[in-house]
Amino acid sequence: MIEFGWLWFLAEPWFVLPFYGIGLLGAGWVIWDAYHVNTPLKPAMRWAWPVIVFFFGPIGLALYFFTARAPGIADIDDQDAKQERHNEYVLPSSFRRTTGSVIHCVGGDGVGIITAMIMARVFGLSFWWEWWFEYLVGYLFGTLIFQYKAMSMHASSWPQAIYMAFRGEWYSMLSVMAGMGLVMGLVTPLAVTEQPDPNTYAFWGFATLGLLVGFVLTYPMNWLEIKVGYKHGMGRA
Numbered sequence: 001m002i003e004f005g006w007l008w009f010l011a012e013p014w015f016v017l018p019f020y021g022i023g024l025l026g027a028g029w030v031i032w033d034a035y036h037v038n039t040p041l042k043p044a045m046r047w048a049w050p051v052i053v054f055f056f057g058p059i060g061l062a063l064y065f066f067t068a069r070a071p072g073i074a075d076i077d078d079q080d081a082k083q084e085r086h087n088e089y090v091l092p093s094s095f096r097r098t099t100g101s102v103i104h105c106v107g108g109d110g111v112g113i114i115t116a117m118i119m120a121r122v123f124g125l126s127f128w129w130e131w132w133f134e135y136l137v138g139y140l141f142g143t144l145i146f147q148y149k150a151m152s153m154h155a156s157s158w159p160q161a162i163y164m165a166f167r168g169e170w171y172s173m174l175s176v177m178a179g180m181g182l183v184m185g186l187v188t189p190l191a192v193t194e195q196p197d198p199n200t201y202a203f204w205g206f207a208t209l210g211l212l213v214g215f216v217l218t219y220p221m222n223w224l225e226i227k228v229g230y231k232h233g234m235g236r237a
Contacts (some may be wrong), residue, residue: 004190010205011192020204023057030064037074040086045100047145048107055110055208056215067099094223101222101231105142105172106215112141113180114207118198127185127195135177143169168230175221179214 009015027050034046041049049068053060070089076082090096116137120130143165188195188206196202225231 002186002190004187007187007191007206007209010209011196011200011202012205013201016201016205019057019208020054023054023060026057026061027051027054030061033069038069038086039079040073040083041068044104048104051107051111052103055114055211057208059212063099063103067096068103098219098223098226101226102215102219105169105218105222106176106211108142108145109138109169109173109176109214110211111145112138113176113211115141117203117207121195121197121203131177131181131184134180135173138177139169139173142173164230168225171225171230172218172221175218176211176214179212179217180210183210183213 030050030053031046034041034049045068049060049064053064056063068090070085073082073085076085090100113134116134117130120133125133183206184195187209188202191206192202196206222231
């Protein structure tokens with residue numbers, strides 16, 4: 001049997017509190033940066049990045065700096081020049097474009113998933129009821145709040161935008177929830193013996209782990225969806 005006891009630190013306040021503290025401060029800084037310095041970011045990405053940084057802490061900040069914030073952009077004042085520098089940094093890189101798609105996906109889904117997870121634990125839902133509830137709420141959050149706004153820029157009508165949003169989110173959400181399911185159903189019980197409640201450090205520590213595993217698993221799915229045209233990648237980011 002695989003041993004996950006070494007993940008015990010995810011339930012400890014000395015890890016969870018500083019980690020989320022960095023995430024909270026980092027998310028606040030990203031919001032400021034996106035509106036004052038890194039202004040080429042699309043509106044949907046300005047919402048998604050703070051969510052990712054909040055849950056991923058220093059990992060999220062590293063992703064932001066290396067994939068969405070062009071070097072030297074803080075030294076440029078002209079908005080057209082900022083846009084050009086950003087495009088030069090992002091558009092030629094499949095890695096950065098795909099990362100942007102994953103950030104957009106997990107940022108939207110993650111808000112719904114964690115919200116549903118809190119509700120499911122409060123109401124004492126069983127594993128599979130909780131899994132499907134998280135899938136439904138995360139899917140609706142990701143589709144209607146994040147994907148629809150992005151797809152409306154490429155669709156000729158709102159029904160087409162809704163169709164494109166639901167189509168793109170369906171596959172990526174399955175892969176995100178595969179990661180959450182692995183952590184919820186396999187890793188967490190072996191690491192801390194039971195599913196933690198929202199008022200515990202373990203809940204938030206393993207919630208981050210679940211989203212991280214979901215991030216990794218949905219990465220190739222988002223890459224494939226960009227290739228077939230279901231998604232558009234970071235683009236202007």
